Amino acid sequence: MSDHGARPDGVRHDEPAVTWRRDFPYTAEGEDTVTRREFTRYLALASGAFAISNVGVAAWALARDVPEGEPQRIVALGDVPVGGTHLFRYPHDDEPAILIRTGEDAVVAWSQKCTHLGCVVFYEAEEELLECPCHEGFFDVHTGRVVSGPPERPLPLIELEIRDGDVWAVGYEVPGPLESR
Amino acid sequence: MNGDGARPVRRRERTVSSAVAVYIIVLLGLQIFLLTVALDALLSYNPGMAWVSALFSVLLATGSAFFYRYLRR
Numbered sequence: 357m358s359d360h361g362a363r364p365d366g367v368r369h370d371e372p373a374v375t376w377r378r379d380f381p382y383t384a385e386g387e388d389t390v391t392r393r394e395f396t397r398y399l400a401l402a403s404g405a406f407a408i409s410n411v412g413v414a415a416w417a418l419a420r421d422v423p424e425g426e427p428q429r430i431v432a433l434g435d436v437p438v439g440g441t442h443l444f445r446y447p448h449d450d451e452p453a454i455l456i457r458t459g460e461d462a463v464v465a466w467s468q469k470c471t472h473l474g475c476v477v478f479y480e481a482e483e484e485l486l487e488c489p490c491h492e493g494f495f496d497v498h499t500g501r502v503v504s505g506p507p508e509r510p511l512p513l514i515e516l517e518i519r520d521g522d523v524w525a526v527g528y529e530v531p532g533p534l535e536s537r
Numbered sequence: 538m539n540g541d542g543a544r545p546v547r548r549r550e551r552t553v554s555s556a557v558a559v560y561i562i563v564l565l566g567l568q569i570f571l572l573t574v575a576l577d578a579l580l581s582y583n584p585g586m587a588w589v590s591a592l593f594s595v596l597l598a599t600g601s602a603f604f605y606r607y608l609r610r
Contacts, residue, residue, distance in 0.1 A: 377583055396557055403598045404602070406569065406594060407568065407591075407598035409572060410538065410568070414575055414587040416586065417579040417588075420579065471581070508577075
């Protein structure tokens with residue numbers, strides 16, 4: 357028994373053309389009736405969605421402040437050997453950081469989050485480089501700048517002070533947009 | 538009289554609609570790239586770059602809408 361009242365997409369002639377039933381047919385014949393014009397319409401809608409998302413990301417970037425970081429005691433200088441490292445969290449608990457004692461009185465600290473895709477970097481003492489194992493990105497331990505690999509931005513700097521033999525983190529500095537390789 | 542003349546018109550309409558779809562797909566590809574630029578700007582605390590990316594993305598979306606409206610005529 358055939359249903360002469362139904363169109364290939366399952367919508368009956370005597371039923372109102374409901375948009376969702378027209379756009380999402382439940383018969384195989386209905387699925388074959390997508391025209392180029394309809395396809396182009398959805399492409400244009402997707403384009404609009406991307407533009408809206410981009411504006412949302414830009415608004416989020418505007419609202420996002422660079423973390424300032426409160427002064428915080430990190431470690432006693434004597435607890436870190438020359439060429440050794442100390443891991444800590446700064447300026448927030450979700451921001452890993454690495455302190456490297458590069459000399460008797462020289463210490464540097466950088467964000468441990470690779471600027472490529474956020475993997476954790478570790479210190480290669482022999483080469484004096486910070487290495488990201490995910491995609492072989494390398495940063496100079498003294499300047500934080502990218503030496504090689506896919507990262508495009510240097511590591512954020514953690515400003516340090518030595519007070520009575522203790523190392524204190526006193527600030528967080530994100531490199532400017534023109535400070536790249 | 539059947540329109541043999543109708544065939545070239547239909548063929549041209551199909552060509553135009555296919556061309557418009559290709560144009561919009563290219564614009565979509567550019568918008569995906571711009572979105573990655575905006576996300577990188579977000580992570581590097583660089584709102585200026587993010588807004589430039591958003592501006593161009595809006596322009597491309599406007600172009601897509603223009604192409605689609607042209608197709609509907």
